[in-house]
Amino acid sequence: MKTSCTRNMPKSFKLIFTFAFLPVLLASPIAVAEDSAVDLLNRMNKALHQLSYKGNLAYLRGDSLSTLHVDHSVVNGVATERVVRLNEGGSEISRELKGFSLSSIPRIRPEMESVYSFDMGRENRVANIPCRIITARPKDRERYLQKYCIDSATGMLLDYMLVGKSHKPVEQFMFTSIDIRIPEELSIENGDVSNQAIISLAKADTTILVPQAQAKKGSRQISNAALEDGWVIEALPAGFEISQAPHKKDASDDAAVIKHYIVSDGLSSLSVFVSPLTDSTPTNAVKINSGALNVVTQKKGDHMITVVGEVPEITLKNIVKNLHKK
Numbered sequence: 001m002k003t004s005c006t007r008n009m010p011k012s013f014k015l016i017f018t019f020a021f022l023p024v025l026l027a028s029p030i031a032v033a034e035d036s037a038v039d040l041l042n043r044m045n046k047a048l049h050q051l052s053y054k055g056n057l058a059y060l061r062g063d064s065l066s067t068l069h070v071d072h073s074v075v076n077g078v079a080t081e082r083v084v085r086l087n088e089g090g091s092e093i094s095r096e097l098k099g100f101s102l103s104s105i106p107r108i109r110p111e112m113e114s115v116y117s118f119d120m121g122r123e124n125r126v127a128n129i130p131c132r133i134i135t136a137r138p139k140d141r142e143r144y145l146q147k148y149c150i151d152s153a154t155g156m157l158l159d160y161m162l163v164g165k166s167h168k169p170v171e172q173f174m175f176t177s178i179d180i181r182i183p184e185e186l187s188i189e190n191g192d193v194s195n196q197a198i199i200s201l202a203k204a205d206t207t208i209l210v211p212q213a214q215a216k217k218g219s220r221q222i223s224n225a226a227l228e229d230g231w232v233i234e235a236l237p238a239g240f241e242i243s244q245a246p247h248k249k250d251a252s253d254d255a256a257v258i259k260h261y262i263v264s265d266g267l268s269s270l271s272v273f274v275s276p277l278t279d280s281t282p283t284n285a286v287k288i289n290s291g292a293l294n295v296v297t298q299k300k301g302d303h304m305i306t307v308v309g310e311v312p313e314i315t316l317k318n319i320v321k322n323l324h325k326k
Contacts, residue, residue, distance in 0.1 A: 036120055037118040037119060037120040037134045038108055038113075038118050040132065040134060040150055040152065041108055041134060041136075041148065041150070042107055042108050043150075043155035044105070044155045044156070044157050045105055045106065046155060047155030047156050047157070048072075048102050048103045048105055048156075048157060049074075049079060049103050050074065051074070051154060051155075051156060051180055051181065051182060052074050052180075053070070053072050053156060053178055053180045053181065054069070054070060054071040054072065054073075054178070054179050055069075055070060055127065055175050055176075055177045055178030055179060056068070056086065056175070056176050056177050056178075057070060057173045057174060057175045057176060057178075058172075058173065058174050059172075059173045060169060060171065060172040060173070060291075061290060061291030062170065062289070062290055062291035066086075067085070067087075067176075068083055068084065068085055068086065068100065068173070069083070069084050069086055070082075070083050072102065079103065081101055081102075083100050083101070102157060105157070106266060108266075108267075109266050111239070111266070112265065112266045112267055114139075114238065114239055115138060115139050115140065115143070115237075115238050115265055116136045116138055116139065117136075117137045117139065118134060118135070118136055118137075119137060120132065120133075120134055121133035121135055124149050124159070126149050126158035126159045126174060126175060127158055127174075127175040127176055127177055127178050129151050129156075129158060129178070130152070131150055131151050131152070131158045131159065132149065132152050133147060133148070134147070134148045134150060135147050135148075136267060139238075140237065140238065141165070141312065141314065142237035142240075142312065142314070142315045142318075143237075143265065143267070143268040143311050143312070143315065144162040144164060144170065144268065144292060144310070144311065144312065145162070145163040146162055146163070147159075147160070147161045147163065148160055151180075154180055154182065156178070156180055158174070158175050158178070159172070159174040159175070160172065160173055160174075161173075162292040162310065164292075164312070165312065170291050170292040171291040171292035171293075227242075227244075227259070227261060228244075228259055229259070229274075229325070230325045230326050231259075231274060231323065231324070231325050232325075232326055233272075233319065233322050234323075234324065235318075235322050236319075236322075237265075237315060237318070239266075241263070241264060241265070242261050242262070244259075244260070244262070245260040245261070245262055245271075256275065256276045256278055257276070258273050258274070259274040259275075260272070260273055261273075261274075263309075263319065268309070268310065268311050269309055269310070269311075270307060270308060270309025270311050270315070270316060270319065271308045271309060272305070272306075272307050272319060272323070273305070273306040273307075273308070274304075274305060275303060275304045275305075275306065277299070277302050277303060281304055285297055285298045285299070287313070292310040293308070293309070293310050294308070294310075294311065294312070295307070295308045295316075296313065296316040296317055296320055300320075300324075300325070305320055305323060307319050307320055
Protein backbone atom coordinates (compact mmCIF):
# COMPACT_ATOMS: atom_id res chain seq x y z
CA MET A 1 0.00 0.00 0.00
CA LYS A 2 1.53 3.32 -1.03
CA THR A 3 1.72 5.98 1.61
CA SER A 4 3.03 9.52 1.73
CA CYS A 5 6.24 8.26 3.28
CA THR A 6 7.18 6.34 0.11
CA ARG A 7 6.67 9.39 -2.06
CA ASN A 8 9.19 11.35 0.00
CA MET A 9 11.64 8.48 0.31
CA PRO A 10 15.00 8.58 -1.53
CA LYS A 11 14.89 6.52 -4.73
CA SER A 12 17.43 3.98 -3.51
CA PHE A 13 15.24 3.14 -0.50
CA LYS A 14 12.09 2.47 -2.54
CA LEU A 15 13.32 -0.93 -3.72
CA ILE A 16 14.06 -1.91 -0.13
CA PHE A 17 10.71 -0.57 1.10
CA THR A 18 8.87 -2.56 -1.58
CA PHE A 19 10.27 -5.89 -0.44
CA ALA A 20 10.22 -5.07 3.27
CA PHE A 21 6.54 -5.24 4.01
CA LEU A 22 6.26 -8.92 4.82
CA PRO A 23 3.46 -9.14 6.87
CA VAL A 24 3.84 -11.58 9.79
CA LEU A 25 1.83 -12.66 13.52
CA LEU A 26 1.18 -14.75 17.37
CA ALA A 27 2.81 -18.00 21.39
CA SER A 28 5.83 -23.20 25.43
CA PRO A 29 2.55 -23.65 26.94
CA ILE A 30 2.93 -21.45 30.04
CA ALA A 31 0.50 -21.86 32.91
CA VAL A 32 -0.56 -18.22 32.91
CA ALA A 33 -1.70 -18.33 29.29
CA GLU A 34 -5.41 -18.64 28.78
CA ASP A 35 -6.11 -21.64 26.57
CA SER A 36 -9.48 -20.35 25.43
CA ALA A 37 -7.88 -17.18 24.07
CA VAL A 38 -5.21 -19.13 22.19
CA ASP A 39 -7.81 -21.56 20.85
CA LEU A 40 -9.97 -18.76 19.52
CA LEU A 41 -6.97 -17.05 17.90
CA ASN A 42 -6.04 -20.27 16.13
CA ARG A 43 -9.63 -20.76 15.00
CA MET A 44 -9.48 -17.21 13.65
CA ASN A 45 -6.41 -18.17 11.63
CA LYS A 46 -8.34 -21.05 10.05
CA ALA A 47 -11.39 -18.92 9.40
CA LEU A 48 -9.41 -16.28 7.51
CA HIS A 49 -8.34 -19.01 5.07
CA GLN A 50 -11.43 -21.23 5.05
CA LEU A 51 -14.34 -18.83 4.93
CA SER A 52 -15.57 -16.82 1.99
CA TYR A 53 -16.23 -13.26 3.09
CA LYS A 54 -16.60 -9.82 1.60
CA GLY A 55 -17.21 -6.44 3.13
CA ASN A 56 -16.01 -2.92 3.75
CA LEU A 57 -13.60 -1.94 6.47
CA ALA A 58 -12.21 1.27 7.89
CA TYR A 59 -8.42 1.23 7.81
CA LEU A 60 -6.47 3.58 10.09
CA ARG A 61 -2.73 3.98 9.57
CA GLY A 62 -1.26 6.70 11.75
CA ASP A 63 -3.44 9.75 11.09
CA SER A 64 -4.64 8.49 7.71
CA LEU A 65 -8.10 6.90 7.50
CA SER A 66 -9.32 5.10 4.38
CA THR A 67 -12.09 2.69 3.41
CA LEU A 68 -11.23 -0.65 1.82
CA HIS A 69 -13.35 -3.35 0.19
CA VAL A 70 -12.19 -6.93 0.79
CA ASP A 71 -13.44 -9.92 -1.19
CA HIS A 72 -12.02 -13.28 -0.09
CA SER A 73 -13.43 -16.25 -1.99
CA VAL A 74 -12.74 -19.99 -1.81
CA VAL A 75 -13.73 -21.87 -4.97
CA ASN A 76 -12.86 -25.52 -5.67
CA GLY A 77 -10.27 -25.48 -2.93
CA VAL A 78 -8.49 -22.34 -4.17
CA ALA A 79 -8.60 -19.09 -2.20
CA THR A 80 -8.46 -15.71 -3.94
CA GLU A 81 -8.51 -12.29 -2.35
CA ARG A 82 -9.02 -8.82 -3.78
CA VAL A 83 -8.64 -5.58 -1.82
CA VAL A 84 -9.42 -2.15 -3.27
CA ARG A 85 -9.61 1.36 -1.87
CA LEU A 86 -12.98 3.13 -1.98
CA ASN A 87 -13.87 6.80 -2.24
CA GLU A 88 -16.49 8.54 -0.11
CA GLY A 89 -19.22 7.46 -2.51
CA GLY A 90 -18.25 3.80 -2.23
CA SER A 91 -16.68 3.50 -5.68
CA GLU A 92 -13.23 2.05 -6.41
CA ILE A 93 -10.54 4.70 -6.78
CA SER A 94 -7.37 2.66 -7.14
CA ARG A 95 -5.96 -0.57 -8.39
CA GLU A 96 -5.95 -3.66 -6.24
CA LEU A 97 -3.93 -3.25 -3.04
CA LYS A 98 -1.34 -6.03 -2.88
CA GLY A 99 0.17 -5.22 0.53
CA PHE A 100 -2.96 -5.80 2.61
CA SER A 101 -4.32 -9.28 3.36
CA LEU A 102 -6.22 -10.66 6.32
CA SER A 103 -5.12 -14.20 5.44
CA SER A 104 -1.47 -13.34 6.14
CA ILE A 105 -2.05 -13.88 9.88
CA PRO A 106 -0.16 -17.07 10.90
CA ARG A 107 -1.04 -19.72 13.45
CA ILE A 108 0.08 -19.32 17.07
CA ARG A 109 3.15 -21.38 17.97
CA PRO A 110 3.65 -22.43 21.62
CA GLU A 111 6.97 -20.59 21.95
CA MET A 112 5.24 -17.26 21.30
CA GLU A 113 3.83 -17.39 24.83
CA SER A 114 7.33 -16.78 26.19
CA VAL A 115 7.12 -13.18 24.97
CA TYR A 116 3.35 -12.54 24.86
CA SER A 117 0.45 -13.18 27.20
CA PHE A 118 -2.90 -13.88 25.52
CA ASP A 119 -5.87 -12.59 27.48
CA MET A 120 -9.58 -13.13 26.86
CA GLY A 121 -11.52 -9.91 27.31
CA ARG A 122 -15.07 -8.65 27.18
CA GLU A 123 -17.56 -8.98 24.38
CA ASN A 124 -17.99 -6.20 21.85
CA ARG A 125 -20.05 -5.69 18.71
CA VAL A 126 -18.57 -4.91 15.30
CA ALA A 127 -20.55 -4.61 12.03
CA ASN A 128 -23.57 -5.63 14.13
CA ILE A 129 -21.93 -8.99 14.97
CA PRO A 130 -20.99 -9.98 18.56
CA CYS A 131 -17.26 -10.57 18.96
CA ARG A 132 -14.83 -11.37 21.76
CA ILE A 133 -11.81 -9.15 22.46
CA ILE A 134 -8.45 -10.92 22.79
CA THR A 135 -5.26 -9.06 23.70
CA ALA A 136 -1.76 -10.21 22.78
CA ARG A 137 0.24 -8.36 25.41
CA PRO A 138 4.04 -8.19 24.93
CA LYS A 139 6.21 -8.86 27.95
CA ASP A 140 8.72 -6.17 26.94
CA ARG A 141 8.80 -2.92 24.96
CA GLU A 142 10.25 -4.45 21.79
CA ARG A 143 6.86 -5.03 20.11
CA TYR A 144 3.38 -3.57 19.93
CA LEU A 145 0.37 -4.68 21.95
CA GLN A 146 -2.19 -6.25 19.61
CA LYS A 147 -5.95 -6.50 20.02
CA TYR A 148 -8.40 -8.70 18.12
CA CYS A 149 -12.18 -8.83 18.17
CA ILE A 150 -13.26 -12.26 16.90
CA ASP A 151 -16.71 -13.61 16.08
CA SER A 152 -16.95 -16.66 18.38
CA ALA A 153 -19.45 -18.33 16.06
CA THR A 154 -17.40 -18.32 12.85
CA GLY A 155 -13.91 -17.39 14.08
CA MET A 156 -13.90 -14.39 11.74
CA LEU A 157 -11.69 -11.45 12.68
CA LEU A 158 -13.79 -8.28 12.70
CA ASP A 159 -11.52 -5.71 14.37
CA TYR A 160 -7.74 -5.59 14.79
CA MET A 161 -5.38 -2.96 16.16
CA LEU A 162 -1.74 -2.38 17.01
CA VAL A 163 -1.36 -0.19 20.10
CA GLY A 164 1.68 2.04 20.68
CA LYS A 165 3.35 3.26 23.85
CA SER A 166 0.86 6.13 24.13
CA HIS A 167 -1.91 3.50 24.46
CA LYS A 168 -3.44 4.71 21.19
CA PRO A 169 -3.82 2.67 17.98
CA VAL A 170 -0.96 3.17 15.54
CA GLU A 171 -2.77 0.95 13.05
CA GLN A 172 -6.27 -0.52 13.00
CA PHE A 173 -8.84 -2.02 10.69
CA MET A 174 -12.49 -2.64 11.53
CA PHE A 175 -15.25 -4.05 9.36
CA THR A 176 -18.22 -1.73 8.95
CA SER A 177 -20.16 -4.33 6.95
CA ILE A 178 -19.41 -7.96 6.15
CA ASP A 179 -21.03 -11.00 4.51
CA ILE A 180 -19.64 -14.35 5.68
CA ARG A 181 -20.29 -17.63 3.85
CA ILE A 182 -19.42 -21.02 5.36
CA PRO A 183 -18.35 -23.83 3.01
CA GLU A 184 -20.31 -27.05 3.51
CA GLU A 185 -17.15 -29.07 4.24
CA LEU A 186 -16.46 -27.17 7.47
CA SER A 187 -17.62 -29.35 10.35
CA ILE A 188 -19.02 -28.59 13.77
CA GLU A 189 -17.33 -31.72 15.22
CA ASN A 190 -13.84 -30.48 14.31
CA GLY A 191 -14.52 -27.10 15.88
CA ASP A 192 -14.25 -25.22 12.58
CA VAL A 193 -17.46 -23.31 13.27
CA SER A 194 -20.18 -23.43 15.89
CA ASN A 195 -23.70 -24.79 15.53
CA GLN A 196 -24.96 -21.23 15.93
CA ALA A 197 -22.96 -20.16 12.88
CA ILE A 198 -24.31 -23.03 10.77
CA ILE A 199 -27.85 -21.99 11.63
CA SER A 200 -27.44 -18.24 11.28
CA LEU A 201 -25.26 -17.91 8.18
CA ALA A 202 -25.82 -19.05 4.61
CA LYS A 203 -23.72 -21.97 3.39
CA ALA A 204 -21.44 -21.76 0.37
CA ASP A 205 -21.18 -24.51 -2.27
CA THR A 206 -17.41 -24.68 -2.37
CA THR A 207 -14.75 -26.95 -0.92
CA ILE A 208 -11.88 -25.40 1.00
CA LEU A 209 -8.12 -25.32 1.16
CA VAL A 210 -6.43 -24.50 4.46
CA PRO A 211 -2.92 -23.15 3.79
CA GLN A 212 -0.75 -22.51 6.82
CA ALA A 213 1.37 -19.39 7.13
CA GLN A 214 4.85 -20.01 5.75
CA ALA A 215 8.12 -18.14 5.59
CA LYS A 216 8.76 -16.29 2.37
CA LYS A 217 9.46 -18.74 -0.45
CA GLY A 218 13.15 -19.53 -0.66
CA SER A 219 14.00 -18.24 2.83
CA ARG A 220 16.09 -20.34 5.21
CA GLN A 221 16.60 -20.29 8.96
CA ILE A 222 20.06 -19.11 10.04
CA SER A 223 22.01 -18.64 13.25
CA ASN A 224 21.41 -15.39 15.11
CA ALA A 225 25.15 -14.89 15.39
CA ALA A 226 26.22 -15.53 11.81
CA LEU A 227 24.83 -13.74 8.78
CA GLU A 228 26.70 -13.57 5.49
CA ASP A 229 30.02 -11.86 4.69
CA GLY A 230 31.03 -11.67 8.35
CA TRP A 231 27.98 -9.73 9.57
CA VAL A 232 26.60 -10.67 12.98
CA ILE A 233 23.77 -9.48 15.19
CA GLU A 234 25.18 -9.65 18.70
CA ALA A 235 21.84 -9.70 20.51
CA LEU A 236 18.21 -10.04 19.43
CA PRO A 237 15.14 -9.27 21.52
CA ALA A 238 13.78 -12.36 23.29
CA GLY A 239 11.77 -14.66 21.05
CA PHE A 240 13.03 -13.30 17.73
CA GLU A 241 14.69 -15.57 15.16
CA ILE A 242 16.36 -14.83 11.83
CA SER A 243 15.76 -16.29 8.40
CA GLN A 244 17.36 -15.25 5.15
CA ALA A 245 15.25 -14.28 2.17
CA PRO A 246 16.37 -14.50 -1.47
CA HIS A 247 18.82 -11.76 -2.43
CA LYS A 248 17.67 -8.70 -4.35
CA LYS A 249 19.64 -6.64 -6.85
CA ASP A 250 19.60 -2.89 -6.72
CA ALA A 251 17.87 -1.81 -9.92
CA SER A 252 20.30 1.10 -10.28
CA ASP A 253 23.38 -1.13 -10.04
CA ASP A 254 23.38 -4.72 -11.34
CA ALA A 255 26.53 -5.51 -9.34
CA ALA A 256 25.03 -4.46 -6.00
CA VAL A 257 23.35 -7.39 -4.24
CA ILE A 258 21.10 -6.50 -1.33
CA LYS A 259 21.17 -9.09 1.48
CA HIS A 260 17.75 -9.46 3.10
CA TYR A 261 17.15 -11.00 6.54
CA ILE A 262 13.74 -11.51 8.17
CA VAL A 263 13.60 -11.21 11.98
CA SER A 264 10.38 -12.51 13.54
CA ASP A 265 8.89 -13.77 16.78
CA GLY A 266 5.93 -15.20 14.84
CA LEU A 267 3.62 -12.34 15.75
CA SER A 268 5.80 -9.32 15.02
CA SER A 269 8.44 -9.07 12.32
CA LEU A 270 10.97 -6.80 10.68
CA SER A 271 13.33 -6.92 7.71
CA VAL A 272 17.05 -6.13 7.73
CA PHE A 273 18.69 -5.07 4.45
CA VAL A 274 22.48 -4.91 4.02
CA SER A 275 23.32 -2.95 0.86
CA PRO A 276 26.77 -2.13 -0.59
CA LEU A 277 27.25 1.61 -0.94
CA THR A 278 27.12 2.96 -4.49
CA ASP A 279 27.65 6.42 -5.93
CA SER A 280 23.90 7.02 -5.79
CA THR A 281 23.37 5.80 -2.21
CA PRO A 282 22.43 8.56 0.28
CA THR A 283 24.63 8.18 3.35
CA ASN A 284 22.61 10.24 5.81
CA ALA A 285 20.75 8.32 8.49
CA VAL A 286 17.00 8.23 7.86
CA LYS A 287 13.98 7.63 10.11
CA ILE A 288 10.51 7.16 8.62
CA ASN A 289 7.21 6.42 10.33
CA SER A 290 3.88 5.45 8.75
CA GLY A 291 1.40 4.23 11.33
CA ALA A 292 2.83 1.05 12.88
CA LEU A 293 5.52 0.81 10.21
CA ASN A 294 8.95 2.25 11.03
CA VAL A 295 12.09 2.53 8.90
CA VAL A 296 15.61 3.21 10.22
CA THR A 297 18.77 3.46 8.10
CA GLN A 298 22.41 3.90 9.06
CA LYS A 299 25.74 3.76 7.24
CA LYS A 300 28.16 1.14 8.58
CA GLY A 301 31.52 0.93 6.85
CA ASP A 302 30.97 0.54 3.11
CA HIS A 303 27.37 -0.66 3.56
CA MET A 304 24.00 0.93 4.22
CA ILE A 305 21.83 -0.84 6.81
CA THR A 306 18.06 -0.47 6.45
CA VAL A 307 15.67 -1.96 9.00
CA VAL A 308 11.91 -1.94 8.35
CA GLY A 309 9.06 -3.38 10.38
CA GLU A 310 5.79 -3.01 12.25
CA VAL A 311 7.55 -2.81 15.60
CA PRO A 312 8.49 0.17 17.80
CA GLU A 313 11.30 2.37 16.52
CA ILE A 314 13.48 1.46 19.52
CA THR A 315 13.49 -2.18 18.37
CA LEU A 316 14.82 -1.22 14.95
CA LYS A 317 17.49 1.02 16.50
CA ASN A 318 18.64 -1.82 18.77
CA ILE A 319 18.94 -4.16 15.78
CA VAL A 320 21.07 -1.63 13.90
CA LYS A 321 23.19 -0.98 17.00
CA ASN A 322 23.89 -4.69 17.49
CA LEU A 323 24.64 -5.41 13.82
CA HIS A 324 28.42 -5.51 13.16
CA LYS A 325 30.86 -6.89 10.65
CA LYS A 326 33.67 -8.91 12.23
